Amino acid sequence: MISATFPRLILVCFLLGFFTFHAAEAQDMLDFSQTSLYVPKNEAKELEQVILVLQEEVQKRSGLQVQKAKKLESTQPQLVLTLGQAELPENLSAPLRTLEAINDEGYRIVVLSVEQKVVIEAKTKRGALYGVGKLLRKMELSAGEILIPQSLNLASSPRYEIRGHQLGYRPKTNSYDAWSVEQFDQYIRDLAIFGANSIEIMPPRTDDDFTSRHMQLPAINMIREQSRICEKYDLDVWMWYPNMGQDYVHPDSLRKEIEERREVFSTVPRLDHLFIPGGDPGDVEPEVLFDWLEQQAGILNEYHPKAKIWISPQVFRPTKEWFDIFFAHVNQNPEWLGGVVFGPWVKIPIDEIRDRLNRDIPIRRYPDITHSLSSQYPIPRWDLAWAITLGRECINPRPNDEKMIHNALDQYANGSISYSEGTNDDLNKFIWSDQDWNPETAEIETLRDYARYFIDADMAEELAQAFVALEQNIRGPLLTNTDVQNTLRQWVAIEKKSSPTVRKNFRFQMGLIRAYFDAYIQKRVVRETWLEQNALEQLGNYEELGTSSAIHLSKATLAAAWEEPVALDLKKKCESLADELYESIGAQLTVERHGAMGGRGNFIDNIDNPLNDVAWIYSQLAKAESAATEEERAAIISETLHRTDPGPGGFYDNFGDPSSWERVVFRYDLAKDPGNLRTPRVSFGVGLKDQEWVHEVTAKGFEGDAAPKAWMHQVTALYDLPLEIFYDRLDPESTYTIRVAYTGRFRSRMKMTADGLPVHDYIQTGSQPIYEFPLPSEAIKDGNVTFAWTCGEAGRGAQVSEIWIIRNDDEDTQRRNR
Structure with missing residues (x-):
């Protein structure tokens, strides 16, 4: 017979087991x-x-x-x-x-x-x-x-001995110039808590203005404070000091440079290392450069006896002779030399630099973790819509990419000090510090620590995953990215349950504004892509409607993008958060309201930049409207509609399109070459009419015309790396003409071959966008051809935006070409 107390016993045992389990769970x-x-x-x-x-x-x-x-x-x-x-x-x-x-x-x-x-x-x-x-x-x-x-x-224990970040107090940065001494103190402390042991500062004179409307102290006073703060926390002080003088030989010019350095070096209480870039800015020929470095070492050591000088082979248009002289001097290992720095616009891959240096000379990395356009480590296959709106210096959390970039090359260096232009790369800094400490650290662990410590311990997991989601937003084509709206939902859910303190936290605000911004831009891309397709269909009915009516309908359809805008609530939220970030951390996300430097961190100014081909289409329709006859208008409309048509049996590729990238030849593992010194990369900028340096992707183009969207992005091979593009399934019995669009910020001198056979000799690009050449018949006798473009010595890289391969055997094609 079962006792009456047995059910009670079961209940007690169950409760004991339940509470023991949950107590064990909580005991962690x-x-x-x-x-x-x-x-x-x-x-x-x-x-x-x-x-x-x-x-x-x-x-x-x-x-x-x-x-x-x-x-x-x-x-x-x-x-x-x-x-x-x-x-x-x-x-x-x-x-x-x-x-x-x-x-x-x-x-x-x-x-x-x-x-x-x-x-x-x-x-x-x-x-x-x-x-x-x-x-x-x-x-x-x-x-x-x-x-x-x-x-x-x-x-x-840290794996690498150099672990730090650059905090330059100058107008070009997107936030640092607005900081107080107390804000620098807190930020330097934050970096140290994640393992940083070095902070790099800048002298008052760089390739920038001396002051900005935001500065609370003169630059010479603030660098003294930055150095003092580092001394307080026992962190090494580095100084990035470019050669901005006009002459480093003439005694009068040298006297002025020496006086400036005495003032700067005597001002800072601690200075452990001086980093002098070989260029960008301040290109100086190697023989003159090393004489000047020796003189600087003498001045530096008067005030900081143990300080060393580091130098980078960083120059925009390098030659073999420049590098030979540079490495010959470095390998003499003068007493003042600390080591060599590998950073942006260093042409030679870091493993080759390691091979060319004596083994006892260390290398320090100078990774660009701050830029998205014109950057050392670009976002692979970045969508043009992001380049147009997020621009060069957006808030850019890239945890997975930064770990990959770090670990691809870390074995060649003694650590790193990042190149930073403000708080936009805040999260990336902490990823790099953790990787310099231990490259086996999972990026999600750093993200959880970052969220737990800086934002809200109770929502650490949700926040960590939300930052991962922001990186997924910018991968691949935006039009079909199903993550973007889900990412916004994640951030909105966190926002709704967050405290007022969290909502005022600049690190939370930076993630939140990107979630809203990304969702707004995607909604615009979807709408404006549809409006463009609809407008072109209407334009295509010009024979039935008449050219004037077709033009009117097409323009009205395109104008709906700004006359009937979508998702204004998302846009207003972005503008509000931009104001909040200016208040919380001095982030300058617009030029007018927040005093940003144009083409830098002011991505909110780009929020309504056109995302379709409206500028180019309008410019073509304006030509049609000014034509004298219906036939002339019809011809212009037809050319507009068929701009990308290679004709029957032809090929067309636009290298902003993922499918076109399948033709690009990769002869090296991209995972081992994140800076694309051995592999092609995507680049942005029209580059025509002397627009060599492009911080913002715009519709400006050739001879007053707006540029087609296709001219705003290119496949690029840096320096003298051949750019190779492969085509198959050509007809060996046909003859072909290749039409190619040469656009891009480099404006390079390039030559082109087809299976090694010359197509054209060196051409200085930038003066016109489109060129046409006959293809050598010998190159296509097997139906396959590899095109290759190379720059001359000291060129910055080969760039191609569009290719048409036109089959000449077709009579319609021949007529069109005539």
Whole structure:
């Protein structure tokens, strides 16, 4: 017989099991809300700043004060911070000894649940700061609560010795020039918490204005403060110092340059390294450059005796002779030399630089993590709509790409200091710092830490995945990207449940504005693509409607894009968030309202740039309207409608179209060449009529005409790398003409071959967009042909936007060509 108490027993067992399970689940987080901090007395002075960082950052997020304790408590939760110089009880020190050894910048952390202690051990003040930073990143801090993961037991040392970011105080940046001393202090502290050990500053004179309307201090005063802040946190100070003088030989010119450097070097209390680019800006011939570097070293060491000079083989139009002289000087390894820097517009791949340098000369990377257009590491196959709207310096979280870029080349260098122009690349900085510390770190772990520590611990996972989604938004063709609207829904859901404090957080605002912006641009792309197709269909009825009526209908349809705009709520939200970002972090997302420098971070100014071919179509229709006869109008309309038609048996490719990229020949693994020094890349900019430097993709074109959209993007091979494009299925019995559009910002001198046979000799591009040439019959005798374009020495690269292969055997084609 079953006892009456048995059901009760089952219930008790069930409840015990339930609560035991959930208690175990919760046990991973230990409550340290009532914690204190113990630091051995003889180490407290040296660790004073590290202690302050811990106390201040915990209080900001939880409202709780972590008081210093004079002794270890046996029954109370405590944080223990030590440099290992004092004796700790065996129950605290023994677990540390089970962990692997650390270097001078490393740390060990053990969490002891029974003892209610978290012990952080390092060898140096710098290592202690990184240990505290790791703890802060893993804590869950909220009002009145400090939770620490029980599983946080590790020893960690940085893989690379150089880990930092450039924070230039100059007008060209999209936010830094608006910062106060306190904002720089906080940002430098934030970077250090994620493992940075270096900050690169700039002198007052660069390729920029001396001041802006945003600056709170003269530049010479602010760099003094930046250096002082770095000294406080024991971070290395680097200075990027381009050669902006006109003459480095004449005594009068040299005297002026020397006086300037004395003023700058004597101003900053700490300066460990000076980085002088070989060019961009400041191109100087190598012999003159190295004489000048030696003179600078003497001045530098008067004020900073241990400082070294680093130099980059960075020059816009390099020659073999330039590089030969450069490496000959570097390999003499003068006493003042710190090493060589690999950065944007360095023609030689980093592995080849490593081979050309003596083994004892280090390399530092200078990765461009800030730009999307005209960049060292472009977004692969970026959609033209993004280039037109997001522009060169948008808010650009690229966690997966940045890890890939870092790990493709990290083995050749001693670390990196990123090239940054403001807060737009904020998230990328923390990805790079984590990768320089440990390249095996998963980017999602950094994202979770970033979200937990900087924004909201309770929504760390949602935020981390939302930042990943922003990167997915800009992959592949925008028109068919199904992620964009889902990404907006994710961010809106987070926004709705976030606190007022989170909504004022600039890092949250940066992700949110991109989600709204991306969704708005996609809705416009869909609509304007449909309007263009509809307008062209209406124009195609000119024989039935008459040319004037067809033109009128077509223009009216295209005009609906601005007369009946879509999704204005999304646009207004972007404008509101732009204002909020200006208030929260000095982000300058428009020229007029926020004082941005044009063509930089002002992507909100581009929010309504046309996304279809309306500018070109309108310009063609204007020509038709001014024609004298119906026949002339009809001819212009026909040419407009058939601009891309190669005729029967022909081929047409537009290298903004993913299908056309299937013809591009890749002879090297792109995953090993993220900077495209050995592989083709996508580029943007029309480049006609002396528009060599294109920060913004515009409709400006040739001889007053608007440019077709197709001229705004190109397939590009940098420097003297051959650009190869392959065609098959040509008719060996036919003859062909190739028509090619040469556009792009480089305006290069190029020659073209077909299967090695000459098609044309060197042509200086930029003076006209379209060229036509007969194809050598020998090149297509097997039906296949590989076209190749190369630049002359010191050229910046071959660029092609469109190709027509026209079959001459067709009578209609011949008539059209005539």
